[in-house]
Amino acid sequence: MSENVARRGFLAGGVGGAVLLATAACTSNQPAAEPSAQGSAPAPAPAASGNDQPGEKVVIGFSAPAADHGWIAAIAKNAEAAAKQYSDVEFKPVEPTNDINAQISAVESLIAAKVNALVILPNDGQQLNQIALQATAAGIPVVNLDRVFPDKLAYRTWIGGDNYGMGVAAGHYVGKKLKDKGVANPVIVEIQGIATLPLTQDRSKGFADALKTYGFSVTAKQDAQFTVETGNKVAANLLQAHKKIDAMWNHDDDQGVGVLAAINEAGRKEFFMVGGAGSANAMREIQSGGSVLEATVTYSPTMASSAIKLARLIAQGKGMSDLVENQVPQSITLASETITKENVQTYLPLGFES
Template sequence: MAMLPETSRRRLLLGAGALGASALATGCVANDPPQERSAAPVAAGGDNAEPGKHVRIGFSAPAADHGWLAAMTTNARAQAEKLPDVTFRPTEGSTDVNRQIAQVETLINEKVDVLVVLPADGKALTGVAREAMRAGIPVVNVDRVFDSPEAYRLWIGGDNYGMGVNAADYIAEQLRGRNVDDPVIAEVAGTDSLPLTQERSAGFREGLAKHGLRVSRRVAAEFTAETGEQEMTNLLQAASRLDAVWNHDDDQGIGVLAAVEAAGRDEFFLVGGAGSRQVMDRIKAGDSVVRATVLYSPSMCSSAISLARLLGQGRGMSDLAEHEVPRSVTTYSAVVTGENVDRYLDIGFAS
């Protein structure tokens, strides 16, 4: 579109303004009632619960060698089974990136209607996801984002930065309530080389800074229970006093809590991450240092299947006015505490 010269553009704006003022004055003199504006339609997607065109959904995720990952696949399958107009075509999970690429290629060749992919490595799977999109198969990218937006129609995942911020806000509130001066705050991170860990740590660090607080001690536990126990043991030996701990991941938290109990330490409170059922049960029981967990729920994979169905049927979301499914959905990292834990027990996953 060609740009108007500045003087012409100014005349156009002034002319439009004069026309608007004239119309407004005419309306006021005539005492005409204001014209009713047509409201945007709601429920443009129709009733999403109503069965629609049958959709064949291909699904690919890494091997379930972690409680959270296992729950992602379990949730996807369970959601598909609830939908009478969906056929679920999963592949066998693998930690081998090349094998996952080959499995996605198989689903493309089978001409599934929609693909739901949780990539073991977003960058490595970008090429095959773009291949699917070029073949006319919409791709729902779950959590670990592909390198190119051309590789997916929809991304759905968690808010890693927000997870850290919400953990920081909760810890700051609890410390204020306990009148703790100059608190010693520890962080048990996941795998430092992963962007998600970096984002969680950045959110936690910057969230604490808002309250005039900082991370005093930090270790990385690689998202495993074994390393969690080892790193927490080292942390406890190095710190004679702790006031609060944020552990990024409830799966590695199994080891973290084992180390805490073995050391007999209970002068601090601990906030978990992700939302395992075991941690929620500990929160509800109130019999340990665990006081909360910040959600990064695998229920996002259930939602991914439901959204893939709507994409395959050419429908929007019934609660939105838009006729299309959104481009991206970011889940919220709610803080689960003793006060609200019953509300979230249904999405707690097995570590």
Template sequence: MTQSLNRRGLLIGGAVVGAGALAAACTGNDPEESTPSQQSVAAGGDNDKAGKQVTIGFSAPAADHGWIAAIAKNAAAQAKQYSDVTFRAVEPTNDINQQIAAVDSLISAKVGALVLLPNDGEQLNQVARKAMDAGIPVVNLDRVFPDKLSYRTWVGGDNYGLGVAAGDYIGTKLKSKGVSNPVIVEIQGIATLPLTQDRSKGFADALKTYGFSVTAKQDAKFTVETGNQVASNLLQAHKKIDALWNHDDDQGVGVLAAIKQANRKEFFMVGGAGSANAMREIKAGGLLEATVTYSPTMASSAIKLARLIAQGKGMTDLVERQVPQSITLASETVTKENVDQYMPLGFES
């Protein structure tokens, strides 16, 4: 278990350094070595031909989490594809007031568009609205602002669908095994976030169609350490488990370590987000049988959309002349049968 946690710590350290480098200055368009599992950019098209020069501001939480680190890397990598884009990333932070101040600095700099992944959508709603009122279109990434006037376009994953996919996988397998009254354990991310609540609702709704329900659930804050602690507590509380759903593959590193330490093998596990670490576990054929995607490539898409909006363009594949108000990514279930197809999109935990 210690080895897994230390490896994670080293990865986090590298991610933080990478994110800090992004924030140090405006990014030009110099080529940069990329890691396939960390950076994904979209292929070029008619809309990718050089147009009006725009500056895109970017703000996200601190990269103390593999998924967040990949968000920052994907955003920077996509911006580098365009000779007409200057990418201006502010220092990532988990402090609400510091993120508000950082976004304020981008507003004062009069950037052409702003891609913003807030630590908390409700708490950053006002500063996002301030940007919109100043004529700066905001592309709201992932954690949504409650006020639709605070963003031009939202792009993110299907959290409800993620829960449904996990519930369908577990429900189908338990039904096929003839299990009745199963013990189903759920480990959430941050329980207070709407995205977590959507995931749990989707999971519960899907299980209900099979006549099942969640036996116990607890949140693990999206961290390896808390994931390890919460899993250990749930394993001690339930001497027999039939299935476990863990919302987040990053915290899943700690969850898996706890399971291995307890030497529990009577159940199967489903993850969430689609990390490379989880996909390797799935391919190896262990307790973790599946994960449901929530890809950080959404940051690449957010940069593309911000550029189009700032340049007054629409999406060439659509009839409409303007970029849509919201774009929801599909939640795809990754299993041993299709894991090789999804591995290039995995991010390192």
């Protein structure tokens, strides 16, 4: 989106088996979820067997927002790294941009170049829906990455994170901890990304629904636009408005840099905090044991690696080798897992830098 949203698995070896691992590695959004290979590290080189054997040469176009945010930067990095694994893939990225019209023009250039498949992370799914429809009408399959196009005719396959599941995971961590501590009527604050976006609304709904199972609700919430500066300002305002807080959920680890700075500046330590996305700096805070940040729930940018692998299979007319069906699924939702001090060592090498 033009608002520069940060949104957020990992395919090891054959894309079929790996997507199954990514979607099944964590079947629960409970806080104690088992870790799986999820993060921003480039995928390992695929084994030369099954779907990974060289096939028909294909050109994959790629368009995403500007990499001026840690999560988005990891998206671009992972897409390029995945494409480089295949001798039969020509990776054709266009200039990343946060301008809607510029992204539309860039995708138009890829359509004119007659690429074999397109991977698009739109700035705004609604506003780029028409250009995705044009690509599809031109016979170019579109892999819609993360921010969904509203018209299903606009894309062949969607792959992305579970925004509702992020909220559920965070809500269970917060709810269970407060319940175990015997806290009654807790003050729970929530720092969103951009409040008007469907992805943010899904996260907030998941959080509220999970808290409800413990008899809790959000006391106050405010959006921070997914930026460090706004995160700092919003956190400072919430800290000033609430002299005592029991728990905080911040939707995004990139804006969390500013949130943590405000907390440290205010000298507040009476509450615990849960982050979102799984950045390396957030994991280091968790690992230190001396921060209010105790956990983060994942939204892995390695979905971009998976998107490239899926685009290759679709362009070559292949299915996912570990599935019975002959075609790649229409939709793949990755699980959101909870990183705590107990499992952070497993995740840390895979985190993206904010």
